[in-house]
Amino acid sequence: MGFSLHLFLFLLCLSISYPFVSATGQEQSSSYSNSSSDNGVFGARKLAGKCNWFRGRWVYDAKYPLYDPYKCPFIDPQFNCKKYGRPDSLYLKYRWQPFSCSLPRFNGLYFLRKMKGKKIMFVGDSLSSNMWQSLACLIYSWAPNSRFTLLRQKGLSSLTFEDYKVTLLLYRTQFLVDLDSEKVGRVLKLDSIKQGNMWRGMDVLIFDTWHWWTHTERIQPWDYMEDGRRLYKDMDRLVAFYKGLTTWARWINANVDPSKTKVFFNGVSPTHYEGKDWNEPMKSCSSQTQPYFGPKYPAGTPMAWVVVNKVLSRVKKPVYWLDITGLSQLRKDAHPSAYSGNHPGNDCSHWCLPGLPDTWNILFYGALLT
Numbered sequence: 337m338g339f340s341l342h343l344f345l346f347l348l349c350l351s352i353s354y355p356f357v358s359a360t361g362q363e364q365s366s367s368y369s370n371s372s373s374d375n376g377v378f379g380a381r382k383l384a385g386k387c388n389w390f391r392g393r394w395v396y397d398a399k400y401p402l403y404d405p406y407k408c409p410f411i412d413p414q415f416n417c418k419k420y421g422r423p424d425s426l427y428l429k430y431r432w433q434p435f436s437c438s439l440p441r442f443n444g445l446y447f448l449r450k451m452k453g454k455k456i457m458f459v460g461d462s463l464s465s466n467m468w469q470s471l472a473c474l475i476y477s478w479a480p481n482s483r484f485t486l487l488r489q490k491g492l493s494s495l496t497f498e499d500y501k502v503t504l505l506l507y508r509t510q511f512l513v514d515l516d517s518e519k520v521g522r523v524l525k526l527d528s529i530k531q532g533n534m535w536r537g538m539d540v541l542i543f544d545t546w547h548w549w550t551h552t553e554r555i556q557p558w559d560y561m562e563d564g565r566r567l568y569k570d571m572d573r574l575v576a577f578y579k580g581l582t583t584w585a586r587w588i589n590a591n592v593d594p595s596k597t598k599v600f601f602n603g604v605s606p607t608h609y610e611g612k613d614w615n616e617p618m619k620s621c622s623s624q625t626q627p628y629f630g631p632k633y634p635a636g637t638p639m640a641w642v643v644v645n646k647v648l649s650r651v652k653k654p655v656y657w658l659d660i661t662g663l664s665q666l667r668k669d670a671h672p673s674a675y676s677g678n679h680p681g682n683d684c685s686h687w688c689l690p691g692l693p694d695t696w697n698i699l700f701y702g703a704l705l706t
Contacts, residue, residue, distance in 0.1 A: 387437035389699055390659045394627045394666060397431035401690035402442065403477035408689075410472040410486070410495065412465070413677025417688035422675035424625045427688065432663055432695045440702045444478025448500040450705055451539070457505040459512070459535055460544035463605045466686055467542070468493075468506040470693035471700075475502075492534070507534055510548035510557065513580040520567065521559030526579040528562075529587045536591065540704065542658075543584070544602040546640050547685060549577045574639055581647045589652045598704065601648060602696060603661045604640045608668040608684045621671040621684035628666045635665065656703050660696050667692050 405411055405418050413420065432439065458464040472495050476482075483498040493506040509515075514528040535541055548557065550573055561568045561576055592599055611619035613635035614628045641661050648657050670692040672683040679686075687693050 392434035408473035454539035524558040
């Protein structure tokens with residue numbers, strides 16, 4: 337079964353490509369084109385009409401960034417690159433421009449008014465935290481005098497803009513499926529989501545997962561994987577990811593009422609540890625100051641994207657896929673690298689704030705409210 341599934345995914349990957357269209361005009365820009373066909377899960381594309389918001393280019397915009405990192409009280413040291421000494425600023429100045437239309441301009445007051453009294457929960461790993469803090473800063477920049485309450489606990493954080501009763505929640509979970517401590521050790525249960533009870537009652541849910549599925553040895557947080565009643569010491573990680581994400585999809589089908597809750601899935605966020613991905617094999621994200629400007633990103637389609645595409649195509653309830661993978665692949669310049677207060681070394685996994693997650697939230701904003 338595992339071998340057949342892995343082979344199927346591999347063959348499927350061979351049939352999918354990311355063609356890139358070279359940018360034209362006077363502005364220097366980095367372009368991205370996703371050739372995958374639209375289906376029911378591509379909600380943001382549908383909401384954008386004939387325009388695919390995920391096909392476009394990065395262009396310089398002197399009006400960026402959208403907020404001042406020194407004036408936003410919600411940015412963790414992990415993402416606060418300017419505070420921790422990043423000397424360059426060009427990475428703050430790029431705006432995502434779809435080829436055949438424009439994204440809606442983010443308006444924090446409009447967001448608060450439209451979402452008055454509602455709860456929005458981000459569910460996932462530290463990339464969810466990256467996006468949650470970005471949205472908080474974007475809103476706060478429009479309502480700096482609005483009263484807010486911020487509560488942070490292990491596993492669950494909430495920020496409420498009191499004047500509008502809008503609450504942004506963050507539920508931290510690396511895998512979406514359960515990770516339990518049992519007699520045999522730590523068990524990653526590929527077919528169990530008991531923690532899903534914490535996600536009920538939300539008006540909007542935004543999910544993400546992938547990065548922790550690849551961790552091994554000392555940073556691997558589990559000792560066994562469990563599928564059905566069988567324990568595995570290890571498993572092909574893409575197969576495990578497929579099984580876990582399929583369990584999540586079943587939970588969505590069984591527990592979400594689309595008339596009460598809108599569901600989003602934020603796509604696979606790429607890393608830039610390996611310069612060979614953009615034809616600079618001796619480099620990483622460290623010291624990168626501009627996006628990748630080539631006609632086609634050399635690394636191509638991540639296999640995890642293929643898994644997400646396959647699982648979301650089978651979800652029966654509406655799930656809006658924020659397909660941020662391709663546009664994020666181009667942003668080798670947007671990571672904290674050495675300028676992180678929490679991660680000494682070279683962080684090419686998370687993203688500086690202000691920065692790329694602001695674009696993810698503009699896409700979310702457009703899909704949710706337009």
